Amino acid sequence: MQLLSGTYPSLTVRGGHGTAAAPVTVKPASGASPSLTTVTSQANYVTWSGVLVTAPFYLTGTGDTVTGSHVNGGGLFVRGTNITVTGSLFENGSSIDGIQVGGAYGVLLKGNTVRNYNQSTNNGMHADCVQIFDSANVVVRRNNLSNCYNSGLILSVGAGDGIYGVTIEDNFISGCLVVSSACGGGSSVDLREASTVGLVVRNNTIGAGSARLGTQPGTVADRNIISYLSDCSVPLTNSVVASWNTKLCGTTLPLLQSGGNKAGTVRYANAASNDLHLTAAGATDATIKPVATTVPRAPTDIDGDATSATIAGADTPAGTGAATTADTTAPKTAISSPKSGSTVSGTVTLVATASDNVGLTDVIFRAAGLTLGAATKASDGSYRLTASTASFPKGVYTVTSVARDAAGNVATSVSVTLTLK
Numbered sequence: 001m002q003l004l005s006g007t008y009p010s011l012t013v014r015g016g017h018g019t020a021a022a023p024v025t026v027k028p029a030s031g032a033s034p035s036l037t038t039v040t041s042q043a044n045y046v047t048w049s050g051v052l053v054t055a056p057f058y059l060t061g062t063g064d065t066v067t068g069s070h071v072n073g074g075g076l077f078v079r080g081t082n083i084t085v086t087g088s089l090f091e092n093g094s095s096i097d098g099i100q101v102g103g104a105y106g107v108l109l110k111g112n113t114v115r116n117y118n119q120s121t122n123n124g125m126h127a128d129c130v131q132i133f134d135s136a137n138v139v140v141r142r143n144n145l146s147n148c149y150n151s152g153l154i155l156s157v158g159a160g161d162g163i164y165g166v167t168i169e170d171n172f173i174s175g176c177l178v179v180s181s182a183c184g185g186g187s188s189v190d191l192r193e194a195s196t197v198g199l200v201v202r203n204n205t206i207g208a209g210s211a212r213l214g215t216q217p218g219t220v221a222d223r224n225i226i227s228y229l230s231d232c233s234v235p236l237t238n239s240v241v242a243s244w245n246t247k248l249c250g251t252t253l254p255l256l257q258s259g260g261n262k263a264g265t266v267r268y269a270n271a272a273s274n275d276l277h278l279t280a281a282g283a284t285d286a287t288i289k290p291v292a293t294t295v296p297r298a299p300t301d302i303d304g305d306a307t308s309a310t311i312a313g314a315d316t317p318a319g320t321g322a323a324t325t326a327d328t329t330a331p332k333t334a335i336s337s338p339k340s341g342s343t344v345s346g347t348v349t350l351v352a353t354a355s356d357n358v359g360l361t362d363v364i365f366r367a368a369g370l371t372l373g374a375a376t377k378a379s380d381g382s383y384r385l386t387a388s389t390a391s392f393p394k395g396v397y398t399v400t401s402v403a404r405d406a407a408g409n410v411a412t413s414v415s416v417t418l419t420l421k
């Protein structure tokens with residue numbers, strides 16, 4: 001579908017004939033400069049390529065992609081399933097988030113720039129570059145997020161459905177520096193949302209603003225560079241921290257005395273313009289002596305260079321990284337109990353097997369388009385979730401287990417059919 005020049009009224013896209021193998025692409029016609037206002041994309045397998053959007057942009061379908069596009073003055077609301085947002089620029093919104101991922105499943109945000117979102121009215125949006133809530137299996141990779149009023153990247157409670165499986169890697173993330181007089185210098189990252197399960201934060205360079213990391217069980221925060229750390233007790237490893245809350249944590253932050261962490265200031269190419277690439281001296285500043293952790297380092301940096309085992313953050317200078325083998329092998333998972341065709345009631349224990357060539361990050365169970373919860377590993381190696389059926393209407397459900405590894409590869413089991421009575 002090719003768009004001619006002009007300013008379009010509010011668009012809603014329904015129906016359509018896209019498939020995973022052959023998505024419908026919406027793009028400007030050759031030489032045309034269309035300008036879209038509000039876009040609501042409800043159709044499945046639509047690729048928005050090279051479009052300009054100046055108002056809210058909603059993605060609610062399955063298998064939709066936004067690539068090489070420019071959202072100027074608007075924000076993207078990701079509400080669908082298996083959504084990819086890549087190589088796009090989001091900027092200059094007011095009292096709106098740059099990219100808001102809510103009630104979504106299977107989202108990749110890769111290689112985008114999100115910047116300059118301010119808050120001028122008290123509408124409850126708390127303008128963030130990226131906000132995630134009530135979602136599962138989200139990968140935020142190789143983005144540059146900066147200058148957003150409330151936070152560069154925030155996980156929040158939403159409706160309380162929980163956040164399952166978020167990998168944040170190879171990003172430059174800064175808080176609010178220059179946008180407006182209302183800009184209070186907010187958080188670079190705020191990852192404290194307690195319902196989060198399976199959070200991996202690795203190889204990020206986190207610039208100006210307060211870094212608020214979480215302490216949720218299983219969180220991994222490894223090989224990051226952090227300008228200002230707000231917390232005294234977070235699961236930080238192999239990281240370089242320039243400054244921290246000395247009132248709360250003391251002048252000698254204990255977590256920087258172990259775990260491969262160190263205190264130190266890192267020199268960047270141009271921090272004022274959010275270019276957090278390392279200078280030659282910065283590469284020395286960011287050098288670490290790593291200790292072993294439960295997840296490997298990210299294979300590539302923000303530029304796609306191979307990461308170095310001994311350099312923290314999102315940028316490895318080209319040529320200094322040792323090639324690692326990216327893990328492209330998805331985990332395997334299957335539901336072992338209850339058997340398909342079973343009738344269940346009351347409290348049900350779901351049991352799955354799961355494995356991966358490198359290592360699993362988490363296993364969740366899903367039914368009726370909802371994430372039921374995260375499984376815990378039992379002593380026999382199986383993954384189990386005990387869930388009440390009280391909030392589900394009686395009927396027939398297809399239940400799957402979903403396993404994820406640290407590279408963000410996801411596997412979904414063959415479904416089992418359970419009758420709830």
Ligand SMILES: [Ca+2]
Nearest residue numbers: 125126128131
């Ligand atoms: Ca927000």
Ligand SMILES: [Ca+2]
Nearest residue numbers: 303305316317
């Ligand atoms: Ca690099």
Ligand SMILES: [Ca+2]
Nearest residue numbers: 327329356405
């Ligand atoms: Ca794997």
